[in-house]
Each structure stands twice: as C-alpha cells, then as structure tokens.
Amino acid sequence: MTTRGALEPQCIPLCPQGKSTLEVVAPWITWALVLLGWVVVHLLNVRRARREADFAALRAIENRIFALRSASVDYYTKPTSDDADGAIAGHIKAELQSIVRHVRQLRNHEKASGVREKTMEWRRSLTGGDFESANRKALSADDALVRTIWLTSDALVQSIRDHLDRTHRWF
Amino acid sequence: MKLSVARDFSRFPAGRFKSDGKASGELFREMLVEKLKSTDKLTVSLDGTMGYGSSFLEEAFGGLVREHGFTAAELRKRLEIIAEDESLVEEVWQYISEARDKGRT
Numbered sequence: 331m332t333t334r335g336a337l338e339p340q341c342i343p344l345c346p347q348g349k350s351t352l353e354v355v356a357p358w359i360t361w362a363l364v365l366l367g368w369v370v371v372h373l374l375n376v377r378r379a380r381r382e383a384d385f386a387a388l389r390a391i392e393n394r395i396f397a398l399r400s401a402s403v404d405y406y407t408k409p410t411s412d413d414a415d416g417a418i419a420g421h422i423k424a425e426l427q428s429i430v431r432h433v434r435q436l437r438n439h440e441k442a443s444g445v446r447e448k449t450m451e452w453r454r455s456l457t458g459g460d461f462e463s464a465n466r467k468a469l470s471a472d473d474a475l476v477r478t479i480w481l482t483s484d485a486l487v488q489s490i491r492d493h494l495d496r497t498h499r500w501f
Numbered sequence: 502m503k504l505s506v507a508r509d510f511s512r513f514p515a516g517r518f519k520s521d522g523k524a525s526g527e528l529f530r531e532m533l534v535e536k537l538k539s540t541d542k543l544t545v546s547l548d549g550t551m552g553y554g555s556s557f558l559e560e561a562f563g564g565l566v567r568e569h570g571f572t573a574a575e576l577r578k579r580l581e582i583i584a585e586d587e588s589l590v591e592e593v594w595q596y597i598s599e600a601r602d603k604g605r606t
Binding site: 416422424425426450453456457458459460461462464 | 513515516517518520521522551552553554555556557559585586587591592595605
C-alpha cells in the first residue's frame with residue numbers, strides 16, 4: 331500500500347487509485363471548453379443571421395419609402411384630376427400606413443424615438459397641407475413642399491439605418 | 502364613451518374640408534364636438550381605417566382648439582386617442598398643441 335505524503339494533493343473519494351485530481355478533471359474541462367466554444371459560435375451565428383435579416387428588411391423598407399416619395403412628388407406636381415387623385419391619394423395613405431407598420435416590426439423599435447419622430451415628419455410632408463384638397467394646385471418640381479418630401483424621406487431612411495446600426499453594435 | 506373612426510365615421514377618412522368629400526376632417530371634428538358635449542371623457546380609436554392623411558388629422562383634432570376654443574389642457578383630460586401606431590397618436594397631440602399658436606398646418 332502506498333503511503334501518501336502530506337504535501338501530495340488529496341484525491342477526491344471517486345478517484346481511481348493512482349490518478350491525480352487534475353488527471354481526472356482534465357477531460358471534463360476539455361469537454362466544457364468544447365461546449366463553451368460551440369455555444370459562442372452558435373450565438374455569433376444567430377447574431378449574424380439577425381443582422382442580415384434586419385438589414386434585408388431595411389433595404390426593402392428603403393425601396394418602398396423611395397417609391398412612395400416618387401409617387402407623392404408626382405401627385406403634387408401633376409395637374410389634379412378627381413378620379414385619379416382619389417386613387418393616388420388612397421394609395422399614398424395605405425402604403426404609408428403599411429410602411430410604418432413594417433418599420434414598427436424592426437428589432438427594438440420601441441427604443442427608436444428618433445425613427446418615430448422622423449416618421450411623423452415624413453407623414454406630415456407627404457399628406458399635410460393641401461393633401462386631398464378639392465382645390466389643390468399642381469406644384470413646380472422645385473417647390474418647397476417637394477424639397478421637404480425629399481428631405482424627410484432621406485431623413486427617415488437614415489434614422490432607421492442609424493437605429494439598426496446601434497442595435498447591432500458590438501459594444 | 503368610445504368612438505372608432507373606422508366603425509362610427511368612415512374606413513376611408515379623406516381630406517380636410519367638407520368640400521373635399523364626405524369623410525373629411527372637418528366633418529369628423531363636428532362629430533367629435535357633439536360627442537364631447539355629451540361626455541366628460543371620450544376615447545377615440547384610430548385603428549381599422551385605410552390610412553390617414555395629416556391634413557385630415559390636423560383639421561379634425563387641431564381644429565378642436567383653433568375653431569371650437571378647446572384648450573390643449575382640457576383635451577388632455579377629456580380626450581384619449583388610441584392607435585396601434587404610436588406615432589399617429591403623438592402626431593395628433595402635436596396638432597392639438599400647435600393649433601392655438603400656428604393656425605392650419
């Protein structure tokens with residue numbers, strides 16, 4: 331029978347005879363590190379997939395905002411006609427509502443007060459003033475309202491982009 | 502008392518003045534004023550329509566201050582606006598706040 335010295339590490343009760351604690355524990359540590367590594371890689375992949383999905387959604391929203399900007403500028407700069415105007419105005423409102431709904435589905439949208447503010451400014455520029463007025467006059471392409479529609483559309487897109495950049499920041 | 506724009510007025514609110522159509526902001530405002538005469542607290546739901554123009558919202562709600570003499574403080578106590586889109590609710594309260602000083606926007 332081997333006598334253990336006072337300075338030798340004491341084996342835990344389940345240790346096989348002749349093996350040190352480190353020899354017994356090392357495989358478990360290895361497996362724990364492998365598992366930890368797997369978890370980290372998995373979380374990074376999930377994060378990357380979320381980012382790609384969010385920025386794909388952003389591109390889709392951007393395209394719709396720019397398309398609606400064009401439709402609105404056309405609406406305000408072309409001569410009015412009752413039938414066409416009603417349909418175009420209805421399209422502008424419905425599309426605007428749909429875009430806002432998609433913006434609200436973005437990750438952490440409830441924290442995006444800047445986006446909400448830019449959304450209101452954008453909606454006001456597109457549908458305020460003489461929108462749907464029976465006496466609306468066609469505007470020139472360089473009218474202040476037309477410029478405002480361009481500016482608020484760009485500002486809204488930028489605010490959404492900034493919001494997603496902040497959401498997906500590492501630190 | 503509860504009022505739903507979609508159910509009690511129109512699913513297609515459009516335009517600012519009565520001359521703009523049958524579902525204008527001016528007409529809706531008249532409905533609001535009538536309801537406010539008969540209740541201390543009115544809840545207005547903006548959901549269920551096919552979208553709003555800011556011209557409609559400004560005339561309907563900003564007009565309460567501008568044309569009918571309500572104060573923003575009084576409307577804060579007596580009027581509750583609800584909508585899935587919070588930006589719409591914020592926009593309505595902006596019009597109410599701005600109406601006294603700026604006129605139509």
